[in-house]
Amino acid sequence: MPEFHLVEGAPATPWVVGALHHLEQATSLELFGEDRTMSVESLTHNLSTETSALKGLLLALTGPIPADCEVGRFGLPLAPTEPAEVLGTVSFTLPLRENRHLIEDIYIQVAGPNRRQRIGSAMLDSLREIAAAFERDTLLMWTEHDFAAGSQLPQVSPTTGSGSLPVDAAASFALAHQFRLAQVERQSRLHLPIDPNLLAEFSAAAEAAATGYRLVSWHGPTPQEYLAGVAAANWAISADAPTGGIDWEPENWDERRVRDLDAMLDRSGQAVSTIALVADSGEVAGLTTIFVENGRLDRPYQFNTVVLAAHRGHRLGWWLKAVNLARLEVHYPQAKHIDTWNANENEHMLAINTALGYRIWAISGGWQLKLAAAG
Numbered sequence: 001m002p003e004f005h006l007v008e009g010a011p012a013t014p015w016v017v018g019a020l021h022h023l024e025q026a027t028s029l030e031l032f033g034e035d036r037t038m039s040v041e042s043l044t045h046n047l048s049t050e051t052s053a054l055k056g057l058l059l060a061l062t063g064p065i066p067a068d069c070e071v072g073r074f075g076l077p078l079a080p081t082e083p084a085e086v087l088g089t090v091s092f093t094l095p096l097r098e099n100r101h102l103i104e105d106i107y108i109q110v111a112g113p114n115r116r117q118r119i120g121s122a123m124l125d126s127l128r129e130i131a132a133a134f135e136r137d138t139l140l141m142w143t144e145h146d147f148a149a150g151s152q153l154p155q156v157s158p159t160t161g162s163g164s165l166p167v168d169a170a171a172s173f174a175l176a177h178q179f180r181l182a183q184v185e186r187q188s189r190l191h192l193p194i195d196p197n198l199l200a201e202f203s204a205a206a207e208a209a210a211t212g213y214r215l216v217s218w219h220g221p222t223p224q225e226y227l228a229g230v231a232a233a234n235w236a237i238s239a240d241a242p243t244g245g246i247d248w249e250p251e252n253w254d255e256r257r258v259r260d261l262d263a264m265l266d267r268s269g270q271a272v273s274t275i276a277l278v279a280d281s282g283e284v285a286g287l288t289t290i291f292v293e294n295g296r297l298d299r300p301y302q303f304n305t306v307v308l309a310a311h312r313g314h315r316l317g318w319w320l321k322a323v324n325l326a327r328l329e330v331h332y333p334q335a336k337h338i339d340t341w342n343a344n345e346n347e348h349m350l351a352i353n354t355a356l357g358y359r360i361w362a363i364s365g366g367w368q369l370k371l372a373a374a375g
């Protein structure tokens with residue numbers, strides 16, 4: 001077993017984000033045969049934006065802990081200023097406005113040659129200590145799996161019973177540490193351009209059903225007049241999207257939080273958004289956003305889509321998505337495909353996506369560990 005120690009990485013130490021990105025690229029190529037990573041620039045902006053959550057990054061470095069090193073806010077030595085060999089990383093967030101029982105978005109990676117040497121386990125042990133120090137009692141970790149390759153392996157189902165995951169290295173690791181699979185998400189891909197006739201038909205049929213509503217679209221940050229409505233839509237997403245067996249509280253959204261998110265996205269790329277408004281009152285009834293990263297105009301991502309509860313049943317979801325995709329194709333003709341993530345049990349959203357031509361190609365697992373129960 002190699003001698004290693006864990007350090008805290010901060011985005012202000014430039015080599016650290018580069019090393020995280022390098023390992024993410026290797027993991028992505030290994031799992032999916034393609035580089036699906038966000039750029040170093042985007043990772044840096046994400047790690048530096050802490051308005052709603054603390055962002056943590058630990059790195060496993062070779063060798064013993066150096067003497068007299070400075071200790072960071074999670075109680076571990078800070079990463080050295082000079083680059084070092086990285087054996088593995090774990091990134092995570094500590095929500096500040098709600099879900100203060102969670103350490104969430106945990107993603108552990110260990111470089112290929114260093115696996116099965118308890119490096120991943122050591123990172124998890126550190127997260128348990130951080131959870132105790134920050135009074136969090138639940139760990140929420142994510143795994144990703146190739147859909148086709150994984151179908152040959154034994155499967156594990158979530159507590160909700162919807163969908164399953166292959167018991168591969170990542171799932172074995174989670175199970176070995178007593179995590180329970182709380183939710184399965186589908187990652188689906190739509191190849192572009194979509195048949196323009198299909199998109200036009202889709203949009204016209206939805207528009208005909210959505211009487212009393214109108215759509216407004218924009219690029220970049222939310223216009224001032226829609227900030228409150230977009231905050232309400234984001235709250236609805238966090239309250240209404242199926243969360244499987246995850247112990248999850250709705251997010252506490254206000255105009256400031258919308259502006260903060262917009263500012264972060266704007267530094268890394270551009271958001272393309274469409275909202276549905278009630279025609280006479282101007283009240284926001286639905287929202288959908290696609291994110292196009294700087295330098296990667298070929299592979300946009302579908303962000304959240306929601307229709308608020310009082311406005312469901314008018315095909316607004318279909319209309320919002322068709323119109324926003326049409327705008328994407330006009331403004332970003334370089335886009336080759338768009339990826340989206342949906343809870344396996346989210347039948348309505350999956351029906352829209354399937355009709356548009358999205359097809360499943362990978363799956364993710366949300367794994368939950370209740371620390372009090374685990375002891």
Ligand SMILES: CC(C)(COP(=O)(O)OP(=O)(O)OC[C@H]1O[C@@H](n2cnc3c(N)ncnc32)[C@H](O)[C@@H]1OP(=O)(O)O)[C@@H](O)C(=O)NCCC(=O)NCCS
Binds near residue numbers: 109114115
């Ligand atoms: C999943 C991953 C992080 C595990 O890291 P690791 O440092 O190799 O894990 P550890 O050595 O601490 O393993 C702890 C236990 O998990 C289980 N485990 C880990 N990898 C396994 C594998 N390939 N097959 C079966 N069991 C495995 C075993 O029970 C292991 O204990 P053992 O070696 O004494 O039998 C690593 O394989 C990886 O980086 N995979 C790619 C990225 C990824 O999928 N991340 C999601 C992580 S949850």
